[in-house]
Amino acid sequence: MKRGFQIVSKYKNQGIKLPKRATxxxxxxxxxxxxxxxxxxxxxLNFLKVLWAIHHQDQLTDDQITAAKKVLKPYLIPTGIKAYMQPNEVLIIANRSSNPLKRGMILPNGIGVIDSDYYNNPSNEGxxxxxxxxxxIRDRKIHKGDRIGQGIFMPYLIADHEIKPKAKRQSGFGSTGK
Structure with a gap:
Protein backbone atom coordinates (compact mmCIF):
# COMPACT_ATOMS: atom_id res chain seq x y z
CA MET A 1 0.00 0.00 0.00
CA LYS A 2 1.59 3.25 -1.12
CA ARG A 3 -1.12 5.88 -0.62
CA GLY A 4 -4.86 6.06 -0.56
CA PHE A 5 -7.99 6.49 1.49
CA GLN A 6 -10.11 4.39 3.82
CA ILE A 7 -13.36 4.97 5.65
CA VAL A 8 -13.04 5.48 9.41
CA SER A 9 -14.68 2.62 11.32
CA LYS A 10 -17.43 4.75 12.93
CA TYR A 11 -18.66 5.66 9.42
CA LYS A 12 -18.68 2.13 7.99
CA ASN A 13 -22.01 1.31 6.34
CA GLN A 14 -23.09 4.97 6.37
CA GLY A 15 -22.72 5.68 2.67
CA ILE A 16 -19.41 7.55 2.88
CA LYS A 17 -17.58 7.68 -0.45
CA LEU A 18 -13.80 7.69 -0.80
CA PRO A 19 -12.28 10.91 -2.18
CA LYS A 20 -11.78 10.93 -5.93
CA ARG A 21 -10.39 13.22 -8.59
CA ALA A 22 -13.02 14.95 -10.75
CA THR A 23 -11.06 14.92 -14.02
CA LEU A 45 -23.95 37.27 17.56
CA ASN A 46 -21.50 39.69 19.16
CA PHE A 47 -18.95 39.89 16.37
CA LEU A 48 -20.33 43.15 14.93
CA LYS A 49 -20.30 44.73 18.39
CA VAL A 50 -16.64 43.86 18.75
CA LEU A 51 -15.82 45.25 15.27
CA TRP A 52 -17.64 48.45 16.19
CA ALA A 53 -15.65 48.76 19.41
CA ILE A 54 -12.36 48.12 17.61
CA HIS A 55 -13.25 50.66 14.92
CA HIS A 56 -13.98 53.29 17.58
CA GLN A 57 -10.90 52.29 19.58
CA ASP A 58 -13.00 51.43 22.61
CA GLN A 59 -11.56 49.22 25.33
CA LEU A 60 -12.86 45.68 24.89
CA THR A 61 -14.00 43.67 27.87
CA ASP A 62 -12.85 40.12 28.40
CA ASP A 63 -16.44 38.98 27.76
CA GLN A 64 -16.51 40.77 24.39
CA ILE A 65 -13.20 39.21 23.37
CA THR A 66 -14.38 35.74 24.45
CA ALA A 67 -17.63 36.19 22.50
CA ALA A 68 -15.74 37.30 19.38
CA LYS A 69 -13.39 34.31 19.63
CA LYS A 70 -16.37 31.94 19.80
CA VAL A 71 -17.85 33.50 16.65
CA LEU A 72 -14.56 33.39 14.75
CA LYS A 73 -13.64 29.88 15.87
CA PRO A 74 -13.38 27.56 12.87
CA TYR A 75 -15.76 24.64 12.65
CA LEU A 76 -14.45 21.15 12.01
CA ILE A 77 -16.32 19.33 9.28
CA PRO A 78 -15.86 15.57 9.59
CA THR A 79 -15.10 13.63 6.42
CA GLY A 80 -15.20 10.06 7.75
CA ILE A 81 -11.98 9.47 5.80
CA LYS A 82 -8.43 8.60 6.80
CA ALA A 83 -5.41 8.61 4.49
CA TYR A 84 -2.38 6.36 4.36
CA MET A 85 0.84 7.32 2.60
CA GLN A 86 4.59 6.80 2.57
CA PRO A 87 6.68 8.20 5.47
CA ASN A 88 8.15 10.95 3.20
CA GLU A 89 4.75 12.18 2.00
CA VAL A 90 2.09 14.57 3.24
CA LEU A 91 -1.55 15.09 2.32
CA ILE A 92 -2.31 18.78 1.86
CA ILE A 93 -5.94 19.76 2.43
CA ALA A 94 -6.83 22.81 0.33
CA ASN A 95 -10.03 24.74 -0.21
CA ARG A 96 -12.10 24.17 -3.32
CA SER A 97 -11.77 27.19 -5.61
CA SER A 98 -15.55 27.66 -5.66
CA ASN A 99 -15.99 27.78 -1.87
CA PRO A 100 -15.01 31.43 -1.19
CA LEU A 101 -16.57 32.79 -4.37
CA LYS A 102 -19.87 30.90 -4.36
CA ARG A 103 -20.33 29.80 -0.74
CA GLY A 104 -18.38 32.26 1.44
CA MET A 105 -16.42 29.39 2.98
CA ILE A 106 -12.69 29.62 3.70
CA LEU A 107 -10.04 27.52 5.37
CA PRO A 108 -8.79 29.77 8.17
CA ASN A 109 -5.43 28.00 8.30
CA GLY A 110 -4.87 28.34 4.52
CA ILE A 111 -4.10 24.65 4.14
CA GLY A 112 -4.33 21.57 6.30
CA VAL A 113 -1.31 19.31 6.74
CA ILE A 114 -1.99 15.60 7.25
CA ASP A 115 1.20 13.80 8.28
CA SER A 116 1.74 10.15 7.44
CA ASP A 117 1.74 9.20 11.13
CA TYR A 118 -1.73 10.72 11.60
CA TYR A 119 -3.15 7.57 9.97
CA ASN A 120 -4.71 5.21 12.54
CA ASN A 121 -3.55 7.28 15.52
CA PRO A 122 -5.05 6.02 18.78
CA SER A 123 -7.06 9.18 19.47
CA ASN A 124 -9.34 9.38 16.42
CA GLU A 125 -8.17 6.68 13.98
CA GLY A 126 -6.75 9.43 11.76
CA ILE A 137 -24.03 36.83 5.24
CA ARG A 138 -26.18 33.75 5.91
CA ASP A 139 -25.55 30.47 7.63
CA ARG A 140 -24.41 27.79 5.18
CA LYS A 141 -26.12 24.41 5.21
CA ILE A 142 -23.65 21.62 4.57
CA HIS A 143 -25.19 18.35 3.54
CA LYS A 144 -23.65 14.92 3.83
CA GLY A 145 -21.81 14.35 0.55
CA ASP A 146 -21.20 18.05 -0.23
CA ARG A 147 -17.64 18.58 -1.46
CA ILE A 148 -15.85 20.81 1.04
CA GLY A 149 -12.15 20.57 0.23
CA GLN A 150 -9.53 18.74 -1.74
CA GLY A 151 -6.53 16.68 -0.80
CA ILE A 152 -3.24 16.59 -2.67
CA PHE A 153 -0.54 14.02 -1.89
CA MET A 154 2.96 15.48 -2.02
CA PRO A 155 6.49 14.39 -1.17
CA TYR A 156 8.48 16.59 1.19
CA LEU A 157 12.14 17.19 1.96
CA ILE A 158 13.93 17.34 5.30
CA ALA A 159 16.86 19.53 6.30
CA ASP A 160 20.47 18.31 6.30
CA HIS A 161 21.77 17.22 9.71
CA GLU A 162 18.30 17.10 11.20
CA ILE A 163 18.06 15.60 14.66
CA LYS A 164 15.29 13.06 14.28
CA PRO A 165 12.37 13.56 16.66
CA LYS A 166 11.93 10.61 18.98
CA ALA A 167 8.31 11.30 19.86
CA LYS A 168 5.65 9.00 18.47
CA ARG A 169 2.22 10.43 17.66
CA GLN A 170 -0.28 9.52 20.35
CA SER A 171 -3.14 11.79 19.52
CA GLY A 172 -5.17 13.27 16.73
CA PHE A 173 -6.02 16.70 15.42
CA GLY A 174 -3.50 19.41 16.31
CA SER A 175 -1.64 17.23 18.79
CA THR A 176 1.99 17.79 17.79
CA GLY A 177 2.07 21.36 19.05
CA LYS A 178 1.54 20.34 22.66
Missing part, protein backbone atom coordinates in the same frame (compact mmCIF):
# COMPACT_ATOMS: atom_id res chain seq x y z
CA UNK A 24 -8.11 13.07 -15.51
CA UNK A 25 -5.72 15.95 -14.75
CA UNK A 26 -7.11 17.01 -11.37
CA UNK A 27 -4.38 17.20 -8.73
CA UNK A 28 -6.79 17.14 -5.82
CA UNK A 29 -9.06 14.43 -4.47
CA UNK A 30 -12.44 15.86 -3.52
CA UNK A 31 -13.33 15.47 0.16
CA UNK A 32 -16.98 15.53 1.18
CA UNK A 33 -18.78 16.14 4.46
CA UNK A 34 -19.71 12.99 6.38
CA UNK A 35 -22.63 14.74 8.11
CA UNK A 36 -25.36 17.32 7.70
CA UNK A 37 -24.47 20.47 9.61
CA UNK A 38 -24.78 24.24 9.63
CA UNK A 39 -21.75 26.47 9.24
CA UNK A 40 -22.81 29.73 10.94
CA UNK A 41 -22.01 33.11 9.45
CA UNK A 42 -19.32 35.07 11.31
CA UNK A 43 -21.55 38.16 11.14
CA UNK A 44 -23.87 36.83 13.81
CA UNK A 127 -10.07 10.87 10.64
CA UNK A 128 -9.57 13.94 8.49
CA UNK A 129 -11.54 17.06 9.38
CA UNK A 130 -11.70 20.21 7.26
CA UNK A 131 -11.58 23.50 9.18
CA UNK A 132 -14.01 26.08 7.79
CA UNK A 133 -15.22 29.59 8.51
CA UNK A 134 -18.28 31.06 6.82
CA UNK A 135 -17.79 34.75 6.04
CA UNK A 136 -21.02 34.83 4.04
Missing amino acids: QNSAGYDFASAVDMTLPSIWK EIFVQMVNFG
Whole structure:
Protein backbone atom coordinates (compact mmCIF):
# COMPACT_ATOMS: atom_id res chain seq x y z
CA MET A 1 0.00 0.00 0.00
CA LYS A 2 1.59 3.25 -1.12
CA ARG A 3 -1.12 5.88 -0.62
CA GLY A 4 -4.86 6.06 -0.56
CA PHE A 5 -7.99 6.49 1.49
CA GLN A 6 -10.11 4.39 3.82
CA ILE A 7 -13.36 4.97 5.65
CA VAL A 8 -13.04 5.48 9.41
CA SER A 9 -14.68 2.62 11.32
CA LYS A 10 -17.43 4.75 12.93
CA TYR A 11 -18.66 5.66 9.42
CA LYS A 12 -18.68 2.13 7.99
CA ASN A 13 -22.01 1.31 6.34
CA GLN A 14 -23.09 4.97 6.37
CA GLY A 15 -22.72 5.68 2.67
CA ILE A 16 -19.41 7.55 2.88
CA LYS A 17 -17.58 7.68 -0.45
CA LEU A 18 -13.80 7.69 -0.80
CA PRO A 19 -12.28 10.91 -2.18
CA LYS A 20 -11.78 10.93 -5.93
CA ARG A 21 -10.39 13.22 -8.59
CA ALA A 22 -13.02 14.95 -10.75
CA THR A 23 -11.06 14.92 -14.02
CA GLN A 24 -8.11 13.07 -15.51
CA ASN A 25 -5.72 15.95 -14.75
CA SER A 26 -7.11 17.01 -11.37
CA ALA A 27 -4.38 17.20 -8.73
CA GLY A 28 -6.79 17.14 -5.82
CA TYR A 29 -9.06 14.43 -4.47
CA ASP A 30 -12.44 15.86 -3.52
CA PHE A 31 -13.33 15.47 0.16
CA ALA A 32 -16.98 15.53 1.18
CA SER A 33 -18.78 16.14 4.46
CA ALA A 34 -19.71 12.99 6.38
CA VAL A 35 -22.63 14.74 8.11
CA ASP A 36 -25.36 17.32 7.70
CA MET A 37 -24.47 20.47 9.61
CA THR A 38 -24.78 24.24 9.63
CA LEU A 39 -21.75 26.47 9.24
CA PRO A 40 -22.81 29.73 10.94
CA SER A 41 -22.01 33.11 9.45
CA ILE A 42 -19.32 35.07 11.31
CA TRP A 43 -21.55 38.16 11.14
CA LYS A 44 -23.87 36.83 13.81
CA LEU A 45 -23.95 37.27 17.56
CA ASN A 46 -21.50 39.69 19.16
CA PHE A 47 -18.95 39.89 16.37
CA LEU A 48 -20.33 43.15 14.93
CA LYS A 49 -20.30 44.73 18.39
CA VAL A 50 -16.64 43.86 18.75
CA LEU A 51 -15.82 45.25 15.27
CA TRP A 52 -17.64 48.45 16.19
CA ALA A 53 -15.65 48.76 19.41
CA ILE A 54 -12.36 48.12 17.61
CA HIS A 55 -13.25 50.66 14.92
CA HIS A 56 -13.98 53.29 17.58
CA GLN A 57 -10.90 52.29 19.58
CA ASP A 58 -13.00 51.43 22.61
CA GLN A 59 -11.56 49.22 25.33
CA LEU A 60 -12.86 45.68 24.89
CA THR A 61 -14.00 43.67 27.87
CA ASP A 62 -12.85 40.12 28.40
CA ASP A 63 -16.44 38.98 27.76
CA GLN A 64 -16.51 40.77 24.39
CA ILE A 65 -13.20 39.21 23.37
CA THR A 66 -14.38 35.74 24.45
CA ALA A 67 -17.63 36.19 22.50
CA ALA A 68 -15.74 37.30 19.38
CA LYS A 69 -13.39 34.31 19.63
CA LYS A 70 -16.37 31.94 19.80
CA VAL A 71 -17.85 33.50 16.65
CA LEU A 72 -14.56 33.39 14.75
CA LYS A 73 -13.64 29.88 15.87
CA PRO A 74 -13.38 27.56 12.87
CA TYR A 75 -15.76 24.64 12.65
CA LEU A 76 -14.45 21.15 12.01
CA ILE A 77 -16.32 19.33 9.28
CA PRO A 78 -15.86 15.57 9.59
CA THR A 79 -15.10 13.63 6.42
CA GLY A 80 -15.20 10.06 7.75
CA ILE A 81 -11.98 9.47 5.80
CA LYS A 82 -8.43 8.60 6.80
CA ALA A 83 -5.41 8.61 4.49
CA TYR A 84 -2.38 6.36 4.36
CA MET A 85 0.84 7.32 2.60
CA GLN A 86 4.59 6.80 2.57
CA PRO A 87 6.68 8.20 5.47
CA ASN A 88 8.15 10.95 3.20
CA GLU A 89 4.75 12.18 2.00
CA VAL A 90 2.09 14.57 3.24
CA LEU A 91 -1.55 15.09 2.32
CA ILE A 92 -2.31 18.78 1.86
CA ILE A 93 -5.94 19.76 2.43
CA ALA A 94 -6.83 22.81 0.33
CA ASN A 95 -10.03 24.74 -0.21
CA ARG A 96 -12.10 24.17 -3.32
CA SER A 97 -11.77 27.19 -5.61
CA SER A 98 -15.55 27.66 -5.66
CA ASN A 99 -15.99 27.78 -1.87
CA PRO A 100 -15.01 31.43 -1.19
CA LEU A 101 -16.57 32.79 -4.37
CA LYS A 102 -19.87 30.90 -4.36
CA ARG A 103 -20.33 29.80 -0.74
CA GLY A 104 -18.38 32.26 1.44
CA MET A 105 -16.42 29.39 2.98
CA ILE A 106 -12.69 29.62 3.70
CA LEU A 107 -10.04 27.52 5.37
CA PRO A 108 -8.79 29.77 8.17
CA ASN A 109 -5.43 28.00 8.30
CA GLY A 110 -4.87 28.34 4.52
CA ILE A 111 -4.10 24.65 4.14
CA GLY A 112 -4.33 21.57 6.30
CA VAL A 113 -1.31 19.31 6.74
CA ILE A 114 -1.99 15.60 7.25
CA ASP A 115 1.20 13.80 8.28
CA SER A 116 1.74 10.15 7.44
CA ASP A 117 1.74 9.20 11.13
CA TYR A 118 -1.73 10.72 11.60
CA TYR A 119 -3.15 7.57 9.97
CA ASN A 120 -4.71 5.21 12.54
CA ASN A 121 -3.55 7.28 15.52
CA PRO A 122 -5.05 6.02 18.78
CA SER A 123 -7.06 9.18 19.47
CA ASN A 124 -9.34 9.38 16.42
CA GLU A 125 -8.17 6.68 13.98
CA GLY A 126 -6.75 9.43 11.76
CA GLU A 127 -10.07 10.87 10.64
CA ILE A 128 -9.57 13.94 8.49
CA PHE A 129 -11.54 17.06 9.38
CA VAL A 130 -11.70 20.21 7.26
CA GLN A 131 -11.58 23.50 9.18
CA MET A 132 -14.01 26.08 7.79
CA VAL A 133 -15.22 29.59 8.51
CA ASN A 134 -18.28 31.06 6.82
CA PHE A 135 -17.79 34.75 6.04
CA GLY A 136 -21.02 34.83 4.04
CA ILE A 137 -24.03 36.83 5.24
CA ARG A 138 -26.18 33.75 5.91
CA ASP A 139 -25.55 30.47 7.63
CA ARG A 140 -24.41 27.79 5.18
CA LYS A 141 -26.12 24.41 5.21
CA ILE A 142 -23.65 21.62 4.57
CA HIS A 143 -25.19 18.35 3.54
CA LYS A 144 -23.65 14.92 3.83
CA GLY A 145 -21.81 14.35 0.55
CA ASP A 146 -21.20 18.05 -0.23
CA ARG A 147 -17.64 18.58 -1.46
CA ILE A 148 -15.85 20.81 1.04
CA GLY A 149 -12.15 20.57 0.23
CA GLN A 150 -9.53 18.74 -1.74
CA GLY A 151 -6.53 16.68 -0.80
CA ILE A 152 -3.24 16.59 -2.67
CA PHE A 153 -0.54 14.02 -1.89
CA MET A 154 2.96 15.48 -2.02
CA PRO A 155 6.49 14.39 -1.17
CA TYR A 156 8.48 16.59 1.19
CA LEU A 157 12.14 17.19 1.96
CA ILE A 158 13.93 17.34 5.30
CA ALA A 159 16.86 19.53 6.30
CA ASP A 160 20.47 18.31 6.30
CA HIS A 161 21.77 17.22 9.71
CA GLU A 162 18.30 17.10 11.20
CA ILE A 163 18.06 15.60 14.66
CA LYS A 164 15.29 13.06 14.28
CA PRO A 165 12.37 13.56 16.66
CA LYS A 166 11.93 10.61 18.98
CA ALA A 167 8.31 11.30 19.86
CA LYS A 168 5.65 9.00 18.47
CA ARG A 169 2.22 10.43 17.66
CA GLN A 170 -0.28 9.52 20.35
CA SER A 171 -3.14 11.79 19.52
CA GLY A 172 -5.17 13.27 16.73
CA PHE A 173 -6.02 16.70 15.42
CA GLY A 174 -3.50 19.41 16.31
CA SER A 175 -1.64 17.23 18.79
CA THR A 176 1.99 17.79 17.79
CA GLY A 177 2.07 21.36 19.05
CA LYS A 178 1.54 20.34 22.66
